[in-house]
Amino acid sequence: MATMKDIISSPLLLALVAGGLLYIVGFSLVYLKKAYTRCLELGISKEDLKSVIKSSLIFSIVPSLSIVVGLFALITVMGVVWSWWRLSVIGSLSYETMISSSVATAVGFENSAQMLEQASGRQFGVVMILMSVGMLSGFLVLIPFGKKLSKSVDKSDTGNTWKYVLSGTFMLCLFAVYIPVLIFGDTVQMLVMVTGLIIAVALGVLAKRPGLKWLNEFIMAFSMIGGMVSSLLWVSLFR
């Protein structure tokens, strides 16, 4: 009878994961090519596109490294291949880490470490299936209604000003929920957010100076890193 350890170190799983990742890279490349060509057709200059690509690459590094921290946490309980796959698709760092521990208790173990040692293949199968289907609910909305949702806020119809308001409401609502939660829920989170904001404002002011325009591409990456690094100070003071 196969155990969880047999499955997480399975060459078949590795091959399927590699195939899936290649597909996603291919899908991203096709999207990139189509979007890039369309940007040029719409009059966005190559310089602007270059700047967007460079900034996106640089910006992606730090959040990706945070995901790597989560990857290593997950590897200790689920092995390299399955953790790698789960964090490369659909879910999110917080979701995968949370579901992996709650599912371990749901299938009868005290924690994920005990599951790794004792779980049978079938028990781990339950974990794999639940992790795979858990976040699919979003697609039940996106696939049938994605077009409708996007068009509901499309600004091409300039006669309808409500669409402009509605379009901004989604982002504003995200901020209106997150900001009070961050400010009133936890002192360190609040200070990290304020530090990130102050760095962003300072860099924004600096970027207006002649010769420092290049800073614009890095404002988000630098302020995010600054905010994260400041957490070490705030934690030492308030925890």
Added chain:
Amino acid sequence: MSKNTKTAVSMDPFQAWCHRWGRVGTVIALVYMIAIPFIVLAYYDSVPSLGEVINLSTVSILLIYIPVGFSEALSYTPILGCSAYLTFITGNIMNLKLPCAANAMKLAGREPNTPEGEAISSVAVAVCSIMTIIILALAALLSTWIMPVFELPAVKTASEYLIPALFGSLTLGLFASTNSGQKVVKNGIAGVVPILVIVSILALAVRILGGGSLFGAVGFLILFMLPIAIISSRIMWKKGIIKVVDRETGE
């Protein structure tokens, strides 16, 4: 007026491509993702029974995550537009893809929900997805050697504060983006004042009562607050509190 209506019906070719082929590509990826565990488990003769997968304790876990998925799709799709398909497939939306798309639109001076904005955010999301996959692949392949660095307490602590740091840097972009494009939304923030008040009271109450932070419940909160934000914005727009003006007039 009839001319305007006709313009609204026609769709940008890239948007049309995304809503057709992006959707097809997403369905293929989904089928593949669901198939992986079943193929591996069948090979090891370890496919669990339906009762093992669906029971009280597992369903209670799924019930926590199902609303989060709905919430993400309902709140992020209108912001991301046609780049939503690729974004949802590669995940990590709030902590990576959405800020990346917002940053790209700000840099290129384009607005969300326009053909230009959606094309430029698709470029950013695609680049970001490829970059993340490469970094994760390298990390997985080199895990034995690099794992100790990522297990340093300082690195772990800093990683826990990614979202607050992101919101700090994003807040600036939020105000900057409302000033781009041909039209300007005046007092848009008034529409979400009720949300700010409700969530502030909830967050304070939970903290005072010793319940800690609502951070883990943000997905639920957005799901409940989004309809309130839309209704409130609509009322204020009808009453003329929120206005949409031409950029020239607005300045």
